[in-house]
Amino acid sequence: MDKKPSDFPRITHFKQAPSRNKDHTFESHILTAESDVPMKEVAKRRKKEATILVIVYEPIVRDILARILAAKGYEVVTSSFGLDGIRKFEKGKGKFDLVMIDTLLHRMSGLHVAKKIKRISQKTPIILIKGWDKQLDIKELKDSGVDFLISKPFYMDKTLHLVENAIEMEAG
Numbered sequence: 001m002d003k004k005p006s007d008f009p010r011i012t013h014f015k016q017a018p019s020r021n022k023d024h025t026f027e028s029h030i031l032t033a034e035s036d037v038p039m040k041e042v043a044k045r046r047k048k049e050a051t052i053l054v055i056v057y058e059p060i061v062r063d064i065l066a067r068i069l070a071a072k073g074y075e076v077v078t079s080s081f082g083l084d085g086i087r088k089f090e091k092g093k094g095k096f097d098l099v100m101i102d103t104l105l106h107r108m109s110g111l112h113v114a115k116k117i118k119r120i121s122q123k124t125p126i127i128l129i130k131g132w133d134k135q136l137d138i139k140e141l142k143d144s145g146v147d148f149l150i151s152k153p154f155y156m157d158k159t160l161h162l163v164e165n166a167i168e169m170e171a172g
Contacts, residue, residue, distance in 0.1 A: 049072070049073045049074055049167070050074055050075070050097035050098060050167045051074070051075040051076075051077065051092075051095055051096050051097055051098075052069055052074050052075070052076050052077070052096065052097065052098045052099070052100060052163070053077050053078075053079065053085060053088060053089055053092075053096045053098070053099045053100070054066055054069070054076055054077070054078045054079070054099075054100045055078075055079045055080075055081075055082060055084075055085035055099065055100065055101045055102065055105065055110070055113060056078070056079075056080070056100070056101075056102040056105075056129065057080055057081070057102060057104060057105050057106050058102070058104075059080070061102070061152070062078050062080065064154075065100070065154065065159075066078050068154075068156055068159070068160070069160075069163065072160055072163075074163075077092070077096070080106070081105065081106055081107065081108070082101075082105045082106070082107065082108030082109075082110070082112065082113040083107070083108060085099075085101070085113060085117075086113060086116050086117060086120075089117050089120060089121075089124075090120055093120060093121065094121075096121075096124055097124070097125075097167050097170050097171075098124065098125050098126075098127065098163065098166050098167050098170065099114075099117055099124060099125070099126045099127070100126075100127045100129060100163075101113050101114055101117075101126060101127070101128055101129065102128075102129045102130075103128060103129065103130045103131065103136070104131065110128055110129070111128070111136075111140060111141070111144040111146070112144070114126045114128060114144040114145050114146050115143070115144040115145055117145070118144070118145030122145070123170060124170060125147040125148065125166040125167070125169050125170050126145060126146050126147050126148070127146075127147070127148040127149070127150055127162060127163070127166055128141070128144075128146045128148070128149050128150070129150055129151075129152065130149060130150070130151050130152070131151070131152050136149070147166065147169065148162055148165075148166055150162055
């Protein structure tokens with residue numbers, strides 16, 4: 001199947017969005033995507049490939065990531081909070097081919113959410129999203145069941161490649 005340029009969003013620029021939590025203030029680099037074709041139309045044209053649960057607290061990051069994945073043809077379910085994401089995963093047990101979780105969530109760490117999701121389904125791959133300044137312990141990552149790690153800022157081609165590899169791992 002040939003891909004037309006309008007089938008995928010164009011990255012137009014990075015912008016910085018200050019974020020706050022109770023411990024510190026930091027800046028995230030956010031991808032901004034534009035397309036000649038609305039995202040919903042792009043998603044309709046492409047076949048459904050897999051269902052991805054995205055658990056990210058920051059609305060801008062969550063929305064951009066969901067739009068990029070939907071434009072690629074994935075069905076995307078989003079959640080802002082760890083506990084809500086766990087509930088959605090439990091309710092749709094067997095529905096999700098991949099879970100993407102941010103390390104910085106409200107009231108619950110991304111590693112804790114990953115551990116809970118792996119208790120429900122060991123075969124579902126998990127991609128943990130970390131900020132560029134966040135150092136993570138390798139043992140803690142393994143113990144929580146994280147399969148892949150991706151850093152912000154997102155680069156669309158690398159992100160989509162990692163998603164495809166994670167889904168292939170689940171299918172294989």
